[in-house]
Amino acid sequence: MAFSTILYETVDGVARITLNRPERTNALNQTMLSEICAAMDEAEVDEGVRAIVVQGAGKAFSSGFDLKEQMERRPTGVAQWRPLLRKDFDTVMRFWHCPKPTIAAVRGPCLAGACELALACDMTVATPDAFFGEPELRFGAGIVVMLLPWIVGPKIAKEIILLGEDRVSAERALAIGMINRVTADDALDETVTRMGRHLAAIDPELVKQTKRALNRAIEAQGMLEALESALDIDLAIEGGGSPDKIAFMDIAREKGLKAALAWRDARFPERMP
Template identity: 40%
Template sequence: METDLPVTDEAVRTTIDDQVATITINRPRKLNAINGAVISAMSEALDRVEADDDVRVVVITGAGKNFSAGYDIANSSVVASEDSAQAHRFLSAEAALTMKLWALNKPTIAAVDGWCLAGGFDTVLACDMVVATERAQFGMPEIRYGSGPVTLLLPYMLGHKLSNEIFFTGDSFPAERALQLGLVNRVVPDDALESSVQALADKVKPTPLPILKFTKLGLLRAYESMGLRQGVQANLDLSAILNKAITEEGAEFFRIVQAEGLGAALKWRDARYGAKL
């Protein structure tokens, strides 16, 4: 598995080695923010590895030292769209990618380093297993700039009260806390991510592919019998409306993005919320 691939024009890179496919979001200079190119390339990569019977385990990761800071809000088509109907189309593509990963017919492992936020966190929640470094940070900060979660998976993984706190505060939390909450399987030293993910994949891949596929299908159906897919779709419809809500705070955030850059806007946003709880 390669977690520190060189920067290229490819939004997503795929490598296959000894029955393990590694799909890497390849925008390290943008903290692997998810844009239209990533969505399209990731969807194609998932189709390829799902059809390849030589692949038994799929690893999802980010190039460089971060998994993903979420959707590319500085260049978001949702922000630029004129109405909720257009926003709904863009958000539907984002949600469809997450659910394609969720339903992939092979076990998936998220290899998480650094920031894992918003849409990046949704991507990780859609994976079957998660290995994170000690410095990894998770969170759903969308509410802080007038947005909301696109794919509402967290309540099915975590429960009502804690999900509410994460969504309403926008606070991030470290890997050890994610481990305590059951959102990751293992926390490893920063320099041991690749070897730890490989060791986990090596434990999975000896199982025949049909057995892996039907075992995963049973697990997915257990969650979906709880209404997971209906919940995701219902939230998607609300998310399109939420993203087009007009607020003074949202307008100021994006004014700062345009005038001073995303970094300045994020500092302004987080200063409004003070210290973490």
């Protein structure tokens, strides 16, 4: 299958999905979300694929869901937002529910929806220059996939989400359990490839059932229901249109996304330590 926003290849039992919009910091637009799902469909039915790696082209993993596309499409109201958020949510959760192990390989920014995608993967490996965050509240948006508290606990999740932190370093992400490893930039590809090949050498049914058991340990605490409830809350936020988000998007349409980001940042002149 030909893709326009991602690259897909399989080598030695490992499928590799590359988010391929480097000119837009690999922002997740609607086309890319559809192509990610198509690639996951292909990887899941391919008996030769035993593990899946997702990465970003160039110097970034991804800046998150595409705000420029939102600016141009102008969705308003719950009815228009519902299918968009459902697609965002379901695409991210493909990596959690996938019967095969998933690995995120992260360079540079990994923010908002992209951060949630990396959290949904079974393992995440990052370079020292990688940084993570959930900046949505700082410009009036909600959280689509509220995975963070299930990964790092409620106290740290509240700090990151409510403060809109967008510069969680790889070192801190490792310390709080957002990621598994930090490796040198020139060793990232080799590291995730070796992990994928290692997984590929194990009986796939054993890996599938063990991943299911590991996921169930968290899901039994009510995670899936809580995620759906959080999605409903985000739908109400986006469908209702917060004043901050309306102002942000108006500036973006009139003066461009960089001006809107500058407006956002000017409201928070003191960066949190």
